[in-house]
Amino acid sequence: MELIDYDTQIPNNVALASDDRLKRALEQWHPGYLNWWNQMGPNGFSESEVYLRTATGVDPKGWAQFQYVKMPEYRWGIFLAPGDPERKIGFGEHAGEPVWQEVPGEYRAMLRRLLVVQGDTEPASVEQQRHLGATAPSLYDLRNLFQVNVEEGRHLWAMVYLLQRYFGRDGREEAEALLTRRSGDEDRPRMLGAFNEQTPDWLSFFMFTFFTDRDGKYQLEALAQSGFDPLARTTRFMLTEEAHHMFVGESGIGRVIEATTSAMVQAKIDDPFAVDRIRSLGVIDLPTLQRYLNFHFSVSLDLFGAEASSNAANAFAAGLKGRFNEHKIDDDHQLASATYPVLRLEGANIVTRDEPALTVLNARLRDDYANDCANGVKRWNRILEKAGIDYRLTLPHVGFHRQVGEFQMCPVDPEGVVHQATSFEDLVATYLPTQADREFVASLMQPVYERGSYATWIAAPKVAIDNKPGDFEFVRLHG
């Protein structure tokens, strides 16, 4: 076998070169990973040179090294945020004890499951997005897509590193299995629902990076609190990259709104519901945008699981998965008697009930997430406000279009009204993108590969990345 110089090929700060066991495990896994990337990574751009950042270290300089690189040659690295030798477990029954550097035996299964579920989402989104390159609205967006893709690939590496380094044979098997499941595959689907949905167009992509990657952020934030130190340090570093993905989503939707509003203003259309006229301008009407938002927000909420969860409670009590910003919360970090208000269905009404906080951690994390989403929506609405368009985007009620938890298959509309006479399916048909919406959006999806050009339906960015102008050649398509 050809020896791989791991320290060169795999940038890392985990002393890979001197860890024989880990090296052997990665040697076995690495060809399978490259094979997966070539099969399931971005379709058709393996020879293109993409202006990507590569993490080569954990300081701010190290993780923002920009250069042209062919994606299959991307140097996926393994990084842990700097450790603190004094760090103590911050919550649960072991609060105050030194953090674990090895997996505690009694929590091995629980911890492994957390890693596998998190790890499974990372390659899934790459698979979901693999055909989008063919319809990119600009080279800039194409680069952003690829940046997101290679970093999701690196996040898979991060989880695989933990599985292989700390979980022995089981960990190696799980790492293999992460490469064999496929998004949307009938036989071997990805583990979570939203990661088996299609990302058929760029509007979906931006929505996905805003809403679904933000679920990832909250899960990572909760894991960054972990008493298992290698997990905490790994996820802290992943979060620095995740922020960019959400930026892609938020700025992407923002630019879609800008294109729409400026086209409406130019054509002197005040009525946001004059859908046909607006669409004829080659931009996406706001009601369609709202329906896409309804879909992506609701399926992302499902990723938080049922409101009450014994798994989440166990993981908290064990000190493995905390709350968002656990270290900033001022309480006992035990939740022995604390309560938390949870939305519940009571007959035809949605009521708030105080429930043992430990058992409804999923609901709490979901609420934190929804607040964060609401702030992003506010920023989008500012664009509408500035343009003088009388339309505001809103987050649907958390009970709308849910497949998981308290409101599973309940006929709750986006306002939070529980319907008696209207079915779940009818509400969904009214408030989610219609076939016609999707066909219209698909019709706009024509590639724009000229430097500095942007599709009609999306505005140019105010600033691009790495202080480059918008007409920078972000992707050299043919090497």
Place this chain on the structure above:
Amino acid sequence: MIDFRTHPDRYHHWTLKVNERVAELILNVDEHETIGTGYQLKMNSYDLGVDIELADAIERLRLTYPEVTTVLVRSAKDRVFCAGANIGMLAGATHQHKVNFCKFTNETRLFMEDAPANFVAIVEGTAAGGGYELALSCDIIVLVDDGSATVSLPEVALLAVLPGTGGLTRLTDKRKIRRDRADYFCTLEEGIRGQRALDWNLVDHVIPRSRLGSLLESLVPEASSSAPTPNGINLNELNREVSADAIEYPHVRVKLDRELGVARITILGPTAVPSSAEALHGQEDASWLIATARELNDLICHLRFNEPTLGTLELMTRGDLATAQHYSQSLEAWRDHWIVREGLDLWRRTLARLDLTSRSLIATIATDSCFAGPLAELIWCADRSFFLDNAMTGMVVNPMNLDAFPMMNGLSRLASRFLGEPERLGELPAQFGVELDAATADHLGLVTFTPDEFDWDDEVRLALSARNGFSPDALTAMEANLRFVGPETMATRIFGRLSAWQNWVFNRPNAVGPEGALRRYGTGQMANFQRERI
């Protein structure tokens, strides 16, 4: 009051679909439809209510749909087959309910295995704990491998209890899994999936979903052209009247003596004999053979769950002995006929349920008794029997008593009774069909005591009241020990171990104490174990 009577039209949790030779039993638990309060049946977890429907469906498959040769057991829920018995239900239930719940679910699993149709579990997603035990009770387990689907018995790791539906025993005895592998498997919270599940014989087939259809086709046997399948019979809702101190069915009458803790059960013998097996078949569920067994079965379940303080069941019969014997003789002659075979099997299961019932059983044979055929078994089900010695006859032994109603140990009640005196069995054929009086029955060893009219009332009363004075726990344990003599079978091992180990664990602080795993499951608090080995 828990009612065991149900019908597919009223099922909340299961759907029974019959399509010629193939039936589907589809589990889609309604999480809000619970027998108790304070828990929800998430993830296709079950409580007694779910199992009552399953038991009902299994009986109907035999009696109403005899044409069915294959039963597909599957889940309608995404990515979960069944999560087993509901933890919240177990944690909140009384010990008495837990034990009887486990007993009932175990009987249901054994009755699945007993059914003539081939049961195929289609595991899509997780089959955890009782969910995997449900699959283990099927003849074939198909794991639809989506990369995540697992089978597991996580009770030890998660709950500090044992798999309560025969899971451990079926691993080693039914599927012959090596004990070291079984040990490893039973300590894995997350279970085993895919190829390893197949390699270890935890499942029979591992296939991707896209190939499920063709696999199932290959598992359904071709229609056999030789024997036409019989017409099934409808099972109508049992009529019964429950009052404060009596329960009345058409063929079973019960008086509840709460002071003495006795349910006095009188089973009425047949009043007429059908002219042919076809005529008996034509009576459908109204025939004495079918109706009486169903009523007795319902009564046993009712008493177990709803009358836990009636510690003794007095078993009596009333009717014309000659007619009962004529009926039994006819059954003997028609044993090749489907309805008779199924009817006797229904009695076999019902009597086995009685054997497993943790009540003292006292049979009394007095004036107007008609212990013939299936009814005669009640005498040997009983822990003790009394036959009034007044020259009247009251019982008849028939060939069926030697082979139609084996106990769960695989032996007939008579063979179990005469384990130490096998020559006694040899004496019986000479007595087949003979109406026996007390003295003869005593001579043959068929009854315990034969008081005469002067002593009868006192003897019976004393036996019943003495029973009422002992510790119910000691009696339950003693009776279970004495009832199942001789060889062990998978069924006796399952129930013996359930009673000894699981019910012990269910009482231990490590499971049910305030810091025990069962009590703390789902609260997020970790269990705190007492470390000493016992």
